[in-house]
Amino acid sequence: MVAFSPTPRTLMGPGPSDVHPRILASMSKPTIGHLDPEFSRLMEDIKKQMRSVFLTENTYTLPLSAPGSAAMESAFVNLVEPGDKVVVCANGVFGMRMAENVRRIGGELVLVEDPWGEPVDPEKLREALKEHPDTKVVSMVHAETSTGVRSDVKELCKIAKSFGCLTIVDSVTGLGGVELQVDAWHIDVAYSGTQKCLSAPPGISLITFSEAAAEKVKSRNQPVQSWFLDLSLLMAYWDGDGGGRTYHHTAPVNAMYGLHEALAMLLEEGLESSWNRHARVHKELANGLFGLGLDFVVAEEHRLPQLNLIKCPDETDEASIRKRALEDFNLEIGSGLGVFAGRVWRIGLMGYSARKENVSLCISALKECLAG
């Protein structure tokens, strides 16, 4: 069996993003036991780092030993019981996935839909809540990875709160790239991934539960349907140090080394500096794309700097351009999903990928590929 040697790529798709060498190096350190006192201290550090990047005081802030889609499922299976009414704001793939989660739990789904490529309309949410005053949970996607749209989470959560609802916010692609304020914006559950603006490899995720959310979990009538994602069991595993922790599963030790390093790097840079860097590099990308005669799908005020949905010119085969960029330039850019399949490219500028040299390569490679 020949050893696998991946060709080094520049990752400018919807994730994973380029992983910083510091993070790769941290993950190749020797594996220690998941109940080793040194690992318990690492877990404590990670929880503190996570509170800093989520801008929250939430006790129930922890990594999950599975990717972002499991974090989404964890948010819903813990907060929603069969029969609970849930308003899901959907304007892309990940909003629709939230709806599917509610269905599988047996929740009563109220879908508030907006067109793909547009943000969630706060007025539609308000109307839905007026019509369904018995709604218990409202969910939304902060940064829709499928469309490159940012929704106004602060405003949406304010509306949800005025109707007494708990709020779930998907910020898999948001955290670190654009402002996210868990406590100040009244978010009850927020989650994110490692492979976007944190620039660690994919595989694990980050989640935080407010006191109100934790209260809801504790007062459930039925156990959480997933044993693996049950918050109460997870907290007993992640809580305390040394002998105090209760065995649940075996934590992905080396992936946690990487998460710790990724969070350390984000905190060294500073959250605002990171948001500003993403905005600045996005501007450079936009200028370069305009120079090639290309344009965005999303209106300027709703664009995510870290994920850019670009219209493919009518006469161009989008797949062949991506194929050539990968084969000739080792440059990965993403394809469209759902209604955008075959019509757009998704260009990511997330975390360590949000660098001037990446923009430069992307523009010059696209120029050559488009010239045919």
Place this chain on the structure above:
Amino acid sequence: MVAFSPTPRTLMGPGPSDVHPRILASMSKPTIGHLDPEFSRLMEDIKKQMRSVFLTENTYTLPLSAPGSAAMESAFVNLVEPGDKVVVCANGVFGMRMAENVRRIGGELVLVEDPWGEPVDPEKLREALKEHPDTKVVSMVHAETSTGVRSDVKELCKIAKSFGCLTIVDSVTGLGGVELQVDAWHIDVAYSGTQKCLSAPPGISLITFSEAAAEKVKSRNQPVQSWFLDLSLLMAYWDGDGGGRTYHHTAPVNAMYGLHEALAMLLEEGLESSWNRHARVHKELANGLFGLGLDFVVAEEHRLPQLNLIKCPDETDEASIRKRALEDFNLEIGSGLGVFAGRVWRIGLMGYSARKENVSLCISALKECLAG
């Protein structure tokens, strides 16, 4: 924030085991996209390797992007619908966890219990199935990590099949360390982990479904309650190469590099050679322990070579011995769980940890620690 530098340990607990440097090195290779053609080829390779180590022709053989406890949940949520009768054979922590999975799904649980430290009694299973002829699924643990006991999976599955049941086998600690024959033994779902006899870091798991099991999943009346663990969605993601794959989640790219390398190493050594090595090194450990006046909990014919449950002498504080082994010798050995808490040590000889030098260190360190 200071970088995390774990102290190198010798891992002889119940997992993770020592990770071979080849595997750590493979995981620090550059991250590529999860839809990159090179990654698709890696996924195809891994599925082939997995069929070789599980000794199966099953099409539905794939890694899961979460640890072994999620693989257990995946087996149950896919195969069991609410109201289905399930016989769970339990003789330790992981059998009891299976029972908890059945309860959370709303299955009708029939528990066949054997004392901790003893194997599952085939006659009890036969009696239970006579009493419950409408049983649909029978589950059991091949290698009980909490007790160091091997059960006779071949015989148990034969009985289950004679009653027309599907079989689920947990071989998280078994695979690679002792014989496991998925097809020849009529196992419908088997799963394992990376951090035991495969000697890769914890974080992902391996699972295989027979045609009959896949048929059951396809003919379900209700969708699988977990979106993240739904076999149909996972197979669409793992199937085919290049453009044929349907996006589900983002695979843990670097962890898959490690799994590929770990499976390659096991196949290079050969399955039988690996089983024989574990048996041989276990014998050396046993001789050393007898020399110290220590003894096993489990009767010789039911012992797992890779996980050894050792009685702690009455006058000895088991925790202080483990603490000293870790602090003075950087040697991790495990504590007891459940009924064995405080009364035993669990000494792992799994995968790369099953080496003569590890036995030597363990015996001499224990000798010194026990001398006080």
